Amino acid sequence: MACYLRSSQCSIEWDPAVLAPPSTGRVGRGTHLQKQVRRDVGTRRGGALSPLSATIRGVIYLDHAATAPPDDRVVAAMLPHLTERFGNPSEPHTAGRRARADLAAARAEIAMWLGAEAEHVVLTSGGTEADNLAVLGRAQGLSGRMVVSAIEHPAVRRSVDALAGRGWEVVIAPVVPAGTLDLDALEQLVRAGDALVCVMGASNVTGVLQPISEIAVLCAERGVPLHVDQVQAASGSDVDLSLLPGSVTIAIAAHKLGGPRGVGALVGSGIAELAPIVHGGGQEGGLRSGTEDVAGAVALATALRIRQDEHAVAEREQRAILRDALEQRLGLSVAGAMATRLPGHALLLTGFRGDTVVRLLDERGIAVSAGSACASGETAPDATLTAMGIDDDVARGAVRVSLGPTTTADEIDALVAAWHEFEPSLRVAAEAAA
């Protein structure tokens, strides 16, 4: 926290010249944008910006899909549970009982926002643990068959791989070039008796949303449980578990929603069929031992509440409009553009190496992320893009821009201006390398 409160001690020092407010020359040129987009979407209701928000404002942060900046209201809701309301919910004394009540209230609220029963909420250390529990907790002591989509996050994919190493049959369900699951293929692949089907709600790479309702029906018809990695999807889409048939679990993580890292949950009726993968004092209905993180539970509940309020829903529409305008102005190919995507999520196929573009934007005070990371001298194209049939060389140019509730039209203008500033040089460089 010192980093935020005393920026002079921050280990990352931003060059003020670089971080000067974006050139206003371009701002306002997109007149239709000005009419549609409220310029105040970055200002939260209810008062002054906290030091956290001030820091965020220093950088044009367009990497909400990696992690969302902490929401002041979430931090405020957590704080009492990190200070005076610190008790262990398992203890019978007053402090313990108070903590237990806080936890129960938070759990009930989490359940409510997701359309689940409170006893079907298992709090975890984050999305990865929730995914691991959904997969490995389903497979303990058994052998069998699982069907997973070709575009799963490593939290699911590596868990399934671990099972494959123990003799499980793992079937990969393909996606169509648009990035959505090939439902015809899925129909053929999922068989009665399968232990689990895993499909992520929205790709963390492309932002493409999957038709979860149809998939849930398909699974329920065959009596096969479904796990949905909703970690990315939760930032911009809703899932109502009460409307999904069959045995379903979803994984969510607070830090994608303006909450802290280290808090997540596995939620849904499928919980009842799982065995624990973390053993100990038997907390969380025996499914996830360890003294409960009450502050984290409150944070997750608060984050879910905020994203459900009327303002947040309107903001999502604005986010999608900003994203569409960005894509139109840059004129680049976009992965998954033909599918329904998370609002504010764009995977740009830049034609250059993604990490080079990320660095050049970063130097201009704009934070985005590369679709592929270069490791040991080799830029491996992202598996999701490969699964979509995108050429390796094209995939290496992927840059993910993900907008959030605080994103403004000015920031989009700044991104477009920065791109147009260095793109000609980058083009010359690429041509000169040929």
Next chain:
Amino acid sequence: MIDLSRVGAVDQPDGEGRAGGGRCNDRVRFTVGLVGDRLDQVRFGADACVSTTAAAAWLAARAEGGALLAGARIGLAEVLVGAEIAPAGAECALTAVDAFHAALGDAVARGMQTAAVGNRSVVAMSGGVDSAMVLTETVREGRDVVAVTLRLWIDPEAPSPERACCAPSAVRSARDLCHQHGVPHIALDLRDDFRATVVDPFVAGYAAGETPNPCTTCNGAFRFDAIDRIATNLGAAEWRTGHYAQLVEQGDAPLVARGLDEMKDQSYMLALVNPEILTRVRFPLGARRKVDVQSEAKERGLAAANALESQEVCFMGGSALAPFLERQGVVMKPGPIVDEAGIELGEHQGALAYTPGQRRGLGVSRGTEALHVLRVDAPTNTIVVGALRRLGRRSVDLRDVQVRTTVDRIDACFRMRGATVPGRFVVTGGDTAEVQLDRDAFQVAPGQVAVLYDGDCIVAAGTVAG
């Protein structure tokens, strides 16, 4: 900040270098424009990841305006610090460093000249332990050192192309060593010239049924000439190599003599080096023993001390002869193996890959007698075999003879570190001669180089005529 102000290419560059295209298909190209020996303009192209691009941009900014030899001192370590590249990006940054140095090497190869520097020594670096020792010792002497490595053609389909002394990794390790000692390193990409001057005649020699000696050709007609020209252009009055050979002063030009370490003696392969060049060459290891050099290198922590010894025929990269020749377009056809009476004893899979004296791999017999290849007859694709004693020769005709000093009695040597046979040397024409031997010499094959010694000194050499 990645400085993109030097993207693009210099018009009509004085030097150009490329690297990349590996697994991730990243590519970098540098072009340089010179004013004298100064890098007046450095431009880069990069279609590459951030580490590579950042390294290229930094190199261009760092080197522009300075002397080319100052640029030749910039190594990967300096780039990583200067361009703030994380260790994980080192391999990527190396692509930019390779391209940059390739451009400098190209500028030097195209004839860039610097003013003479009194105490400058050029050290020919192969990447091996011997040249590493020469480098460090020359630096210790306090001389102004510039290192030069030749990148030569290696059969890309060879089983272990990296085992050659002129492989890319050897060039890099030579460069690293130089940069550790603050020495500018120039890598000259002479692959095309090398192929034309050394490899093609080697292949043509075998195709004509001869047994050519590429190392002698390389040093005599290619490598020493190239380095000597560069050394002169770089203002060096002398240059050094790590060969195990010595020079003996006599008349206008020194004679090449055997190295002290007879197990490592490399004088044979230097027999055809132009005598005028020898006036500028030094062999600091000529009076040393290899084992001493190796242990000293180890003590000094020279990484090259553990490097693999290079192959005898470097460009074959560990390949067997027949598949190498086939890859170079020599057609190998099965044909008869006959004895001297013309009686067919068996079949070979291609006569051209056989060498007179060879016994292994024939697969034929005549009674209990051991059969050796006596001749390879290329036009009829026939191998003639017979007893070893039938190979014995008392008289050998030479062509392309070079005489360094006229003597009557000589010791003839027909292969590297081969046994010598005493005899007489008789000039028979402008560049032909006959060697009359006191006793039989075996395994004398057309195309081989006969090196004639007077004691330890090479006095003449020529190619064994058919």
